[in-house]
Structure formats: structure tokens, C-alpha cells
Amino acid sequence: xxxxxxxxxxxxxxxxxxxxxFQVEYATKAVDxxxxxxxxxxxxxxxxxxxxxxxxxxxxxxxxxxIMTVDKHSGICISGMIADARQIVNYGRREATGYLDFSGxxxxxxxxxxxxxxxxxTYTLYWTVRPFGASVLIASYAEEGPQxxxxxxxxxxxxxxxxxxxxxxxxxxxxxxxLDLTTLTAREAVIEAAKVIYSQHDPSKExxxxxxxxxxxxxxxxxxxxxxxxxxAEAEAAAKAYREAMDDD
Numbered sequence: 001x002x003x004x005x006x007x008x009x010x011x012x013x014x015x016x017x018x019x020x021x022f023q024v025e026y027a028t029k030a031v032d033x034x035x036x037x038x039x040x041x042x043x044x045x046x047x048x049x050x051x052x053x054x055x056x057x058x059x060x061x062x063x064x065x066x067i068m069t070v071d072k073h074s075g076i077c078i079s080g081m082i083a084d085a086r087q088i089v090n091y092g093r094r095e096a097t098g099y100l101d102f103s104g105x106x107x108x109x110x111x112x113x114x115x116x117x118x119x120x121x122t123y124t125l126y127w128t129v130r131p132f133g134a135s136v137l138i139a140s141y142a143e144e145g146p147q148x149x150x151x152x153x154x155x156x157x158x159x160x161x162x163x164x165x166x167x168x169x170x171x172x173x174x175x176x177x178x179l180d181l182t183t184l185t186a187r188e189a190v191i192e193a194a195k196v197i198y199s200q201h202d203p204s205k206e207x208x209x210x211x212x213x214x215x216x217x218x219x220x221x222x223x224x225x226x227x228x229x230x231x232x233a234e235a236e237a238a239a240k241a242y243r244e245a246m247d248d249d
Contacts, residue, residue, distance in 0.1 A: 011127040023131055024124050027153035030133035031080040035066065036168035036200050038193045039077065039137040040176065041148040041161050045186040045217020046139035047227075048077040049193035050166075053207040067214045067226070071096035073106045073142050075214055075224035079166040080134030080153075088136055092116050109140025109147035113157045121155025135165045139224065141216040168200030175199060186217035190227050194239035199246060211236055 008014050009022035016022065037050035050066045066078045066085075070092045078085040095115045099107035116138065124131045131153045138149040150165060151157045161181050164172035175196045184192070190213055201209055213232055216224040227235070 012124050012129075012131060013127045021124065024154050027080075027131035027133045028135075031135045031153065031165060032167055032169075034080045034134075034166050036164060036166035036172060036197055037066070037077050037079045037137055038164045038172055038176070038196050039139060039148045039150070039160065039162060040179070040181065040184070040189040040193055041139075041146050042181055042184040042186050042189045042217075044146070045141055045189075045215055045220070045222075046146045046148050047186055047189040047193050047213065047215045047217070048075065048137055048139050049190070049197055049211060049213045050077050050079065051197050051201060051209040052212055053209055055207065061210055065212065067212050069224050070112065070138075071100065071106055072223050073216060074109065074112055074138065074140040075216060077137040077139070077214070078134055079136075080132075082134075084132045085134035085136060088116060088120065088132060088134060091119050092138075106142045107140075108142045108144050109138060109149060110144065110159075112140060113138050113149035113151060113159070117151045117155045117157035119155075120151060120153065124154060137163070137165065139214070139216050141222045141224075146217070164196070168197075171200050172196045186215050186219055187231065190215065190231055191235045191238050194235035195242045198239035198243040201243070203243070211239070 008016040012021060012023045035051045040047045048067055052066055068089045069075050076089050096107045120132055123129050135152045140147045148160050149157055150163050162176040194211055213227045215227055
């Protein structure tokens with residue numbers, strides 16, 4: 001059976017002889033070379049953290065956001081092509097608004113993840129479109145409690161206690177497995193997430209990065225928002241010290 005995409009990668013409706021859809025695999029590869037993002041569901045909320053490379057010294061910090069709010073109680077973290085992911089975020093916002101107007105309550109995380117995953121899967125079914133070159137983490141804290149989901153370009157959605165996407169996902173997942181998520185608070189998770197991101201970043205080979213960190217937890221009154229500047233600075237300082245200790249070893 002052929003395992004290369006030549007002749008079988010022109011459309012999402014074309015399968016290779018061994019049943020592969022190369023357009024979906026290409027979209028997944030776009031995520032696998034993009035920024036590492038981490039999500040942690042702790043006992044009192046959900047924390048998301050993503051790295052953003054500093055492409056230029058003239059770039060204003062905080063621009064080109066990779067974490068966006070969907071509604072008051074839900075947020076999305078992006079890895080992959082930002083332009084593609086913005087369409088996913090906009091779709092999620094429309095679904096959240098429609099659900100609130102119809103039912104009078106915020107959209108549950110399970111419903112939001114399901115609808116986004118169905119939309120992303122739809123873009124793998126027709127030859128007139130291509131799959132989204134982005135994966136997303138979805139954090140929610142509605143009536144069903146804090147929840148964390150991940151959706152990949154194929155439209156597959158999973159619910160996690162903690163997970164990572166992007167180029168450093170394998171190493172990040174190994175570190176996340178060592179955390180005791182039953183006792184971890186959101187404030188502690190912010191620092192741990194920053195450490196995980198910096199542990200996967202090699203400053204000698206890669207561009208400098210800045211962190212974007214958000215949470216939706218009891219401390220934020222179940223509202224999705226960026227963490228306070230003081231906590232962000234504390235987490236980044238702890239992460240840099242952790243990375244320096246790794247290099248010394």
C-alpha cells in the first residue's frame with residue numbers, strides 16, 4: 001500500500017489506498033510545529049497557558065492573542081494557524097450566544113466542545129474546503145463544574161484532566177501526569193503550567209517567548225479571563241528559574 005500523499009492529497013474526499021486522508025494529516029502537522037499550549041483542570045477551575053514567540057523586538061507585547069473568550073464562563077486556547085482558529089472562535093461565540101438566547105443559561109462545556117468538533121469535522125468532508133490547521137483547548141466552568149476539552153483538526157473531541165497540544169505536547173504531557181490534580185488549586189496550576197511550557201522551550205535554539213495565561217475558576221468568580229498581572233509575573237519568574245535549573249543539571 002502507498003503511504004505517500006502524491007496523487008491522494010488534492011482533496012479531503014480522496015482516500016489513499018490504505019484509507020488515509022492526507023489533507024487531515026497535513027492540518028495536524030501544522031499544529032505539531034506550532035506553539036505549545038497546556039490546559040489543566042484543577043479542583044477549583046481550569047487554567048490554560050500558551051507560548052507566543054517574540055518574532056520581533058518591535059512587536060507590542062500582548063498582541064496576536066492565542067487565548068480568547070467565548071462567553072463569560074468559557075475560553076479557547078489556540079495552537080496552529082491563528083487565522084484558521086479565529087474562525088473556530090467566532091463559531092463558538094455564535095453558538096454560545098444562540099444557546100444563551102434560547103435556554104437562558106450559559107452554554108455547558110460539553111455542548112460547546114461537541115458543536116465545535118462537529119463544525120471542524122464538517123470541514124474534512126467536502127472537496128470545496130480544507131480542514132482547519134489548528135487545534136483548540138476549551139475551558140469551561142458552568143453548572144456542570146470545571147471542564148477541559150481538546151479538539152483536533154479531524155474534529156475529534158476529548159475531555160481531559162490535563163493535556164497539551166503543539167510541538168512540545170509529548171514532553172508536556174509527561175510532566176502533567178506527575179501533578180496531583182485532585183489537590184492542585186488554580187493559583188498553583190498557573191505556576192505549574194508556566195513551568196511546563198518553559199521546560200519544553202530551548203532558548204539556545206528557539207526565539208524568545210512570552211506566555212499567555214488564562215483561568216476560569218472560583219477565584220475569578222467562574223469568569224474566563226487572563227490571570228492578574230502579578231500572578232502572571234510570579235509564574236513566569238518561577239518558570240524561568242525552573243528552566244535555568246534544568247540547564248544547570
